[in-house]
Amino acid sequence: MIETVIRKRIEILADTALVRRVTSAIDRAGITGWTVTPVQSGKGREGHWREERVMGTDKVFVLTIAPQEKAMALAEDLAPILSSHGLLLTMWDIEVIRGERF
Amino acid sequence: MIETVIRKRIEILADTALVRRVTSAIDRAGITGWTVTPVQSGKGREGHWREERVMGTDKVFVLTIAPQEKAMALAEDLAPILSSHGLLLTMWDIEVIRGERF
Amino acid sequence: MIETVIRKRIEILADTALVRRVTSAIDRAGITGWTVTPVQSGKGREGHWREERVMGTDKVFVLTIAPQEKAMALAEDLAPILSSHGLLLTMWDIEVIRGERF
Amino acid sequence: MDAATLQTFTSPVILFFVLGMLAAFARSELAVPEALAKGMSLYLMAAIGLKGGVAVSKSGVDTTVALALLAGIGASFLMPLIAFAVLRGFGKLDQLNAGAVAAHYGSVSVVTFVTAVEIYEIRGTPPGGFMVAVMAAMETPAILTGLLLARRAIAKDEGAAKRPAGELLHEVFFNASVVLLLGAFAIGVIGGASGFADVAPFFEAGFKGVLCLFLLDMGLIAARRLMDARAMTLRLAVIAIALPLLNGALGTLLGTGIGLDIGSTAALGVLCASASYIAVPAAMRLALPQADPGIYLTMSLSVTFPFNILINIGLIGALANNLASG
Amino acid sequence: MDAATLQTFTSPVILFFVLGMLAAFARSELAVPEALAKGMSLYLMAAIGLKGGVAVSKSGVDTTVALALLAGIGASFLMPLIAFAVLRGFGKLDQLNAGAVAAHYGSVSVVTFVTAVEIYEIRGTPPGGFMVAVMAAMETPAILTGLLLARRAIAKDEGAAKRPAGELLHEVFFNASVVLLLGAFAIGVIGGASGFADVAPFFEAGFKGVLCLFLLDMGLIAARRLMDARAMTLRLAVIAIALPLLNGALGTLLGTGIGLDIGSTAALGVLCASASYIAVPAAMRLALPQADPGIYLTMSLSVTFPFNILINIGLIGALANNLASG
Amino acid sequence: MDAATLQTFTSPVILFFVLGMLAAFARSELAVPEALAKGMSLYLMAAIGLKGGVAVSKSGVDTTVALALLAGIGASFLMPLIAFAVLRGFGKLDQLNAGAVAAHYGSVSVVTFVTAVEIYEIRGTPPGGFMVAVMAAMETPAILTGLLLARRAIAKDEGAAKRPAGELLHEVFFNASVVLLLGAFAIGVIGGASGFADVAPFFEAGFKGVLCLFLLDMGLIAARRLMDARAMTLRLAVIAIALPLLNGALGTLLGTGIGLDIGSTAALGVLCASASYIAVPAAMRLALPQADPGIYLTMSLSVTFPFNILINIGLIGALANNLASG
Numbered sequence A, B, C: 001m002i003e004t005v006i007r008k009r010i011e012i013l014a015d016t017a018l019v020r021r022v023t024s025a026i027d028r029a030g031i032t033g034w035t036v037t038p039v040q041s042g043k044g045r046e047g048h049w050r051e052e053r054v055m056g057t058d059k060v061f062v063l064t065i066a067p068q069e070k071a072m073a074l075a076e077d078l079a080p081i082l083s084s085h086g087l088l089l090t091m092w093d094i095e096v097i098r099g100e101r102f
Numbered sequence D, E, F: 001m002d003a004a005t006l007q008t009f010t011s012p013v014i015l016f017f018v019l020g021m022l023a024a025f026a027r028s029e030l031a032v033p034e035a036l037a038k039g040m041s042l043y044l045m046a047a048i049g050l051k052g053g054v055a056v057s058k059s060g061v062d063t064t065v066a067l068a069l070l071a072g073i074g075a076s077f078l079m080p081l082i083a084f085a086v087l088r089g090f091g092k093l094d095q096l097n098a099g100a101v102a103a104h105y106g107s108v109s110v111v112t113f114v115t116a117v118e119i120y121e122i123r124g125t126p127p128g129g130f131m132v133a134v135m136a137a138m139e140t141p142a143i144l145t146g147l148l149l150a151r152r153a154i155a156k157d158e159g160a161a162k163r164p165a166g167e168l169l170h171e172v173f174f175n176a177s178v179v180l181l182l183g184a185f186a187i188g189v190i191g192g193a194s195g196f197a198d199v200a201p202f203f204e205a206g207f208k209g210v211l212c213l214f215l216l217d218m219g220l221i222a223a224r225r226l227m228d229a230r231a232m233t234l235r236l237a238v239i240a241i242a243l244p245l246l247n248g249a250l251g252t253l254l255g256t257g258i259g260l261d262i263g264s265t266a267a268l269g270v271l272c273a274s275a276s277y278i279a280v281p282a283a284m285r286l287a288l289p290q291a292d293p294g295i296y297l298t299m300s301l302s303v304t305f306p307f308n309i310l311i312n313i314g315l316i317g318a319l320a321n322n323l324a325s326g
Ligand SMILES: Nc1ncnc2c1ncn2[C@@H]1O[C@H](COP(=O)(O)O)[C@@H](O)[C@H]1O
Pocket: A031, A032, A033, A034, A035, A036, A063, A064, A065, A066, A102, C013, C041, C042, C043, C044, C045, C046, C047, C048, C049, C086, C088
């Protein structure tokens, strides 16, 4: 049977304009990679948004897989700007197969 | 070290035409927000679908983060129409940083 | 109160060209369905990619929900080609409501 | 095959549709991005609306136009009844799905209409501009009839009981295609020929080319859906060809009866013969989520649509000609 | 209402914008795919840039052009000061949001400009091609002023302190719309009329039609945002109408003062009156993420933009006419 | 630089490509939505296919056409051998990646061909319409050769052993671009000039404008990929310039040898010189997922493509001229 190891999966919802700031934080934390997926619309305390691509104020998800300590370092690094930059960060444990890659 | 709290993440796969029904259920459950992400294609018991945007029968994911009891209230609310409306609902525990927001 | 059961959620990041190979593996494992969601860009050990849709070298997420043993069968089946085909596979436990469907 | 029919089959518009179907049957991965396909369908609706409006701003409105509108609306309300009976009886469908399918056959397909206009123009019998308004008016009545027919099946379902009736009626009347078609039609009427001149290079000169690419995509989608079809039966396939033949003939008789010109008569026939696959499926996902898109989309999009494009438009045109000269 | 104004309201370009707003207010689900809308905005910028460049390649550059450029740049730097004062005082906004909004009003809206050019051309007073360069030059100075005005509020925030200043300046100067507008302008100058001839069917003949569909979408988006607005107050709405009136008048006076022709004068007025909703919002998300898009986008896109399109372009044109003949 | 070359550099088509590269090098965020870029590539293929087919429907097929087809197919089969030897030897690539890259250089780039046609038409030596069929025929043979060359490396890999050979051959022959090019070509032949007339405003008048925007995007993508390149070495960069020079010269000699006219000779040279970055990369992801796109895409798209567009098309045109007059 194949062996799996536990890693953290972090997903960060961010404004398209702020993606580079998030990915540089990921790079700084020494994490091997990240993946960006599109988002269509949403609602939060600051109201409803959709169809904002023309205005450049749309959002994306940045997701990254990392070992526990690097994940916490990333969360630590982003924590001070979560509120001010309207980022939404969630994380949970996942199983991966080729653990050495992450 | 930053503090994290446990919340539920609920993801609901729904027909685009039914999104409003799902988001009103989220609002009714008193949850602070939701995010809609696109879906390209899929296969289930009712067969394979793709490229249905022109016909308006495509699907999206609606995801929402909520405390345990609100999440269960939402699941409770949607349960009766899950089968009839072809919704797919999954949920799991996640860690978030600014717990008071959800 | 509604009853939930535990299932595995598997997400596989794959080149668009390789999606059929992944979904046939899912079918072979006897899993009832899958859903494909779009991906915009990413960075890994093999560098940064984005805007590759014209070249047909872009990626998507294939996600599928299955009982534990079928999920492991799928992971087992895909394990040998994960590295060679550049697939990224993560899985975790989730709760679903209509357990008999998966 | 006469010269006119042959001409149809050398028209790029039709050939791109055939190319799409062949590519899908050969399991090629050729695909048009969905955002673009959706955009092309909006373009086609805006363009056809504008052109119809400009035509009416020139010709004005008379009794014939009013009659055509009434005939179209009436047909849209009533055709689902025929379809429902056939689907329940010969088709062996349950009430819910029969109601959903019937709504599609009572409503219309904009692209079938647009293709028919192209073909009838080539043949020298262009339909009147007001037929665009008739088309827009025929989109929604059938939805109401279809829902009424399916109503008992809905009543049984508790979950759906939560659905506010207002939401549905709203969807029916402010449906995206109805709003765009009628809106563009109104803009055409207000702006008239002089307002249209400025935007003609975009909406008129580009029209047939966009239609080519759109039909390429619809050919791909229709054929792929046919290959994936599970819920389709031979009986349903027969109905998906019989209904457009029947409704097309009835519509053509109706058009001749109320005194429309040949082109407009044939266009009314095509509207009756066509089955919706844009406005109605989305409405059904909302109103009858329990109905199976594997049935109604496959019938309307994968069987009736190609049949109308490739064969029935020609038959209806010939019938309209014969009725006029007979 | 004089004949020219009436003509404006029978122009499909304006009517599609109105259609979009009405459809949104009626809560129709009509929507243009975002990829397509973004593509149309790129097309419009490339086309207007090219056309301006070709015009300048014919007319050459003289003192008037240089003066217009200077006037535009100066106005873009200074207008945010007026806006800021009004927003802080009458509008009761905090420093951060007042700075962000002020940047929008100092900058320009490409689509408002493009629509004004269409309307002034119909009226026989086409603006000079060099006004496109003036527009591109006016996009960014206001961003710098706006950021300076909001600076103390930023200084308080630790997280943002991480933001490298270089990244921001870079965003300001290599902003996608600035690069595309100026790049296409340069291509127009280099290629001249003969180079343009080949691509004219695409960039010129299709222009007004694309503008129609784009304005349909902007009408939908502007109206939907207005209905969802939470952070908007009546005072802010008043400012969103008063500023374009004031800035438009100042710009028109400025244009007359430096001796521009009627069309270019009015175009300068429209540039001053318009508020950015493409280049600046994206820059603000980067530079001032704490500022609320619910305020700046709703003001510029949902109030000022429709006001300019439907009313103010006409008023500014009339003012330019009067100043010239007076 | 002679007048003709200068004219190339004042052509908007080339200038938009340069603009894209400059914008990417300046790290501007300018980007064309992917759905739109994909749509433009489909449009370009449909349009070039149609035009070629219409041209052949006029000129008919003769021995020259058959010879050109054979020459193209032979070149596509054999050129990967040269490329493979150079990549293994001078380039120091392993077998797997050398095979993958070789497939790209044996195949063709549709957009390079299309740009060359535009340029040669300006210079008064338009290639024959049948060259479109030659292009379509050259897309896939190289894929087979490339896979054979990489075969031992594949054999070693267990996982890939699961790949059904049929799936691959199917991908090679029903590849989306091959199907669209040949399908549109066939539609052009069947419909002829009269069928084409209707859709000409869309597929002909808009062509160069779309090519501008598409090349803007390819300039952005090619330059961004170059800046991110990790796996690229100086040796590989040298090869990515040497191969198009060599293959281009060989192809031009071949064209002269079999008696093609100047324009078609040059077009054959350009086809040989060009490296695929649309059909082949997708096929390689399927057939050789272990090969590194960081090598083959960067070489073909970021080095060879710009080199061909900006320099080599001109050189090949001059060579064809000289061979003809010499
Ligand atoms: N640690 C990670 N977290 C999230 N996504 C990743 C990670 N590593 C790689 N990826 C994704 O997988 C793709 C291929 O990775 P690689 O094969 O390492 O180049 C990347 O382009 C990313 O989209």
